Amino acid sequence: MDAATLDEAATARRQFLVLPDGTGWLPPGHPPVHSDVPLSPQGHLLLFWNGSVWTADRQGLNAEALLIHSMQGHVLGTGTMPEMQALAQQEIDLARSQGLSLEVKTYDLEGKFVMPGFVDPHTHFLTAGLFLNNVNVREATSVEVFQHIVAAQVAKLEEQEAEHNSLLPPSSDPVPLQWIQGGQWAEQTWGGQLPHRHWLDAVTGPNRPALLSRMDSHMAIVNTAALRLANITTETLDPAGGIIDRDEDGHPTGVLRENAIGLVARLIPPPTPLQLLAALQGASSYALARGVTTLSCLGRAPFSGNLNTTWEDFMSVMLPAADAGHLRVRLFAFMPLQQWPRLAALVETNGRAHPGGHLFWGGVKEFADGSLGSHTALMWEPYNDYQVEGTTSLHDQPEVVDHEWGTRMISLPALKEAVRGADAAGLHVAVHAIGDRSVDEVADIYGEVLTSRQHRLQAPSNVNINVSSSTVHVVLPEEIGAGMAPRHRIEHAQHLSGPGAASKLASFGIISTPNPLHLVADGPLLVSRLGEKRAGVSHSYAFNTMAKAGAAMGLASDWPVTDLHPIASVYTSMHRRDALDPGAPVYTAEEALSPEEALLGHTVDAAHATMLEQFVGTLRPGLRADFIILDQSPLAMPAEVGGGRGLPSVLHTFVDGVCVYGCA
Ligand SMILES: [Zn+2]
Known part of the structure; x- marks a missing residue:
């Protein structure tokens, strides 16, 4: 195992070790973690009350309280507080008759909103997960911003490659240049002009290949190095179900549509x-x-x-x-x-x-x-x-x-x-x-x-x-x-x-x-x-x-x-x-x-x-006790939320009755 693989293994292990509580390693662009919340639910049965419980069940959408079996990970019921207390008692009695003991823990929601997990x-x-570490030009409002974001990724990859090369014996070949990948571009954010391979060439140089997908993944922009690797020239015919965009003189612009994207995408190492x-x-x-x-x-x-x-x-x-x-x-x-x-x-x-x-x-x-x-x-x-x-x-x-x-x-x-x-x-x-x-x-x-x-x-x-x-x-x-x-x-x-x-x-x-x-x-x-x-x-x-x-x-x-x-x-x-x-x-x-x-x-x-x-x-x-607790009801979101500041926040996320996000 070489040094790079060891490094990767260590990173992956670290991610596994820290992630189960949901509050450890977070990818770039990750939503904020509400780590100041004192909720630390433990107990066999959890009873949430004094808030709004929205069930998503058309038979009865609203309730006062939610009872879950946290140990077994399912919902026991929703209803009024006395109903849920009675249900908890039934569950405890049933367990006792089988020689088991259950404890119920009650949480005051203080007016918060509970609903099923989305x-x-x-x-x-997995594409989304991979994109978290790739180029994202979704917010590029001009060619300069677009190039600036790509240049930052080029610098990051150059640094990684220099580090890898420094670990190799002096006689060995340098590691191949890594691809610039990702994208999520939308030409309307910078005024509507489709991107051109020259935009990328200016920051990637002549040898490092790049492919950036449009936000809908139905178009991509590639640079000259990528066209060369794919052997796409003025003579190349459009593939079935795809288009290679061309300048007036017939040269590919770098924009590829639909099945033409695959001509280049298939060259990217998996x-x-x-x-x-x-x-x-x-x-x-x-x-x-x-x-x-x-x-x-x-x-x-x-x-x-x-x-x-x-x-x-x-x-x-x-x-x-x-x-x-x-x-x-x-x-x-x-x-x-x-x-x-x-x-x-x-x-x-x-x-x-x-x-x-x-x-x-x-x-x-x-x-x-x-x-x-x-x-x-x-x-x-x-x-x-x-x-x-x-x-x-x-x-x-x-x-x-x-x-x-x-x-x-x-x-x-x-x-x-x-x-x-x-x-x-x-x-x-x-x-x-x-x-x-x-x-x-x-x-x-x-x-x-x-x-x-x-x-x-x-x-x-x-x-x-x-x-x-x-x-x-x-x-x-x-x-x-x-x-x-x-x-x-x-x-x-x-x-x-x-x-x-x-x-x-x-x-x-x-x-x-x-x-x-x-x-x-x-x-x-x-x-x-x-x-x-x-x-x-x-x-x-x-x-x-x-x-x-x-x-x-x-x-x-x-x-x-x-x-x-x-x-x-x-x-x-x-x-x-x-x-x-x-x-x-x-x-x-x-x-x-x-x-x-x-x-x-x-x-x-x-x-x-x-x-x-x-x-x-x-x-x-x-059903599974997959639910979230929000600071306020999303049913009451007014049309004027002020740039998203008035939107409800997710405070806690539970899966199988266990808190997996936002818990102490
Ligand atoms: Zn889709």
């Missing part, structure tokens, strides 16, 4: 297992600090340029972490749709849940189109502001690309065949569709598959596995989804052809996972790109239209495409504007959700979108 049905969890473990732990700490306790991971593939990374991450990072009890959040891992037979085989032999209850699988993901920001979301009508930059080239697959209307990433017959196969194998399918035409096309495919589905699966059975030491039926991981028919999702569903599209989703029981914080990023583009009608009510970010139609929605962040900030996301769902900018405009107020709907969309409905609503997402007896 559930996020669509993130790229992260080491230790870097991935550190990313998993860094992302977990970040999520718990933001009050998010369950997340779907839709895979690293769109960012890594390699479909296999999603399986590798699952097998070599997530499963070992779950086995070792080091997975502090709950993750539902999706696999690429094309690989559904392999996942079906795994489900056949191993079920859908790790017995520890922190890792789930059984879902597959595909892309039907691109994004609005990259003009690649597939629309029925042309973009209002589409201009071909330089030359575009030839495709032998006419179904794949149509520049003026956006991009179709996969042919419809191929998509239908794969969806049918995955559905028949009982897998939960999630297809990315952002443009109005893509949403309609995917909904139609689901509609056909669901209509012709043979109901091989039985109605949900109430598997009754008794845990004798509790008065409630405790749901076990292996029971989740038992006998349930798979539900299918449209990821993002950002633009609708009209209210009829929402009704179609509702009639087939198709779930969508819209992203409130994408509205903040896309809002300034909507009218110029789509025109007033398509940017307006029942067309763009049509949350209320979908809610009124009865279409199920789990609201998601798409982290790291946007920040993992569920409270800001709830705010934007309620007020249709950016919570963090006091001067932010309001986009189509008619599409706002009520505070309750907004919060349900980030908890129980998000759990439903992940097939996990029998396990998490509400504070109901027998």
Whole structure:
């Protein structure tokens, strides 16, 4: 083992050693830790009272007190204080009859707000963890700031490389130059001009390669060194489903769209297992600090340029972490749709849940189109502001690309065949569709598959596995989804052809996972790109239209495409504007959700979108005791929060009845 590997091992170990209390090592950009809070819950049963308990259970949303079984990690009940005291006594009596002793500890909430931990049905969890250590130019307001941020990363990597080289024998070759990676750029933050490879060349020099993704990951900017490594020249044809942007003279500008990104991305050395473990732990700490306790991971593939990374991450990072009890959040891992037979085989032999209850699988993901920001979301009508930059080239697959209307990433017959196969194998399918035409096309495919589905699966059975030491039926991981028919999702569903599209989703029981914080990023583009009608009510970010139609929605962040900030996301769902900018405009107020709907969309409905609503997402007896304590109610957030200063703060996060963030 060389010195660098030893160093990495020490870092990873340090992270594991310090992290379980949630207050040790934190990645850059991590939300603040409220370490001054005196709560140190210990005891077998915990009773929280004298605050507001919001259950996310539509049968009864509000309660005065919450009782949990901290030792076994589940909710015992919510209700009035006398009801919970009586329930605690029953539990103690039952334990005594079995020769056990239980103690109950009571916590005064002093008016604070308790709710289930947030559930996020669509993130790229490991990518987000890796990004915490990469370049982030999301806030670059000019080319100079952009270059300044990249230059700081160049300096950091140069220092690391010099240190590594100093440890090598004098005759050996120096370590290869590391890639500049990351991105999250959005050209509107510096005025709208697309970046150029020369911006990067000026700070990376001629030899260090760089690839920075746009915030939506549908475009990337690469430098000249990266183009050279990928052998991309004026002669290179656009790949199917991708575009190499070119200057007037035909030279690549460095901007790559969709499948063209992979020409360069595949050359980036993959992260080491230790870097991935550190990313998993860094992302977990970040999520718990933001009050998010369950997340779907839709895979690293769109960012890594390699479909296999999603399986590798699952097998070599997530499963070992779950086995070792080091997975502090709950993750539902999706696999690429094309690989559904392999996942079906795994489900056949191993079920859908790790017995520890922190890792789930059984879902597959595909892309039907691109994004609005990259003009690649597939629309029925042309973009209002589409201009071909330089030359575009030839495709032998006419179904794949149509520049003026956006991009179709996969042919419809191929998509239908794969969806049918995955559905028949009982897998939960999630297809990315952002443009109005893509949403309609995917909904139609689901509609056909669901209509012709043979109901091989039985109605949900109430598997009754008794845990004798509790008065409630405790749901076990292996029971989740038992006998349930798979539900299918449209990821993002950002633009609708009209209210009829929402009704179609509702009639087939198709779930969508819209992203409130994408509205903040896309809002300034909507009218110029789509025109007033398509940017307006029942067309763009049509949350209320979908809610009124009865279409199920789990609201998601798409982290790291946007920040993992569920409270800001709830705010934007309620007020249709950016919570963090006091001067932010309001986009189509008619599409706002009520505070309750907004919060349900980030908890129980998000759990439903992940097939996990029998396990998490509400504070109901027998479900996991995953909950957060906020300093104030998010239901009462006023439209004027003053640049985010008035937003509620997460004070404590509990998973399985144990405080994992913000406790002494
Ligand atoms: Zn995504």
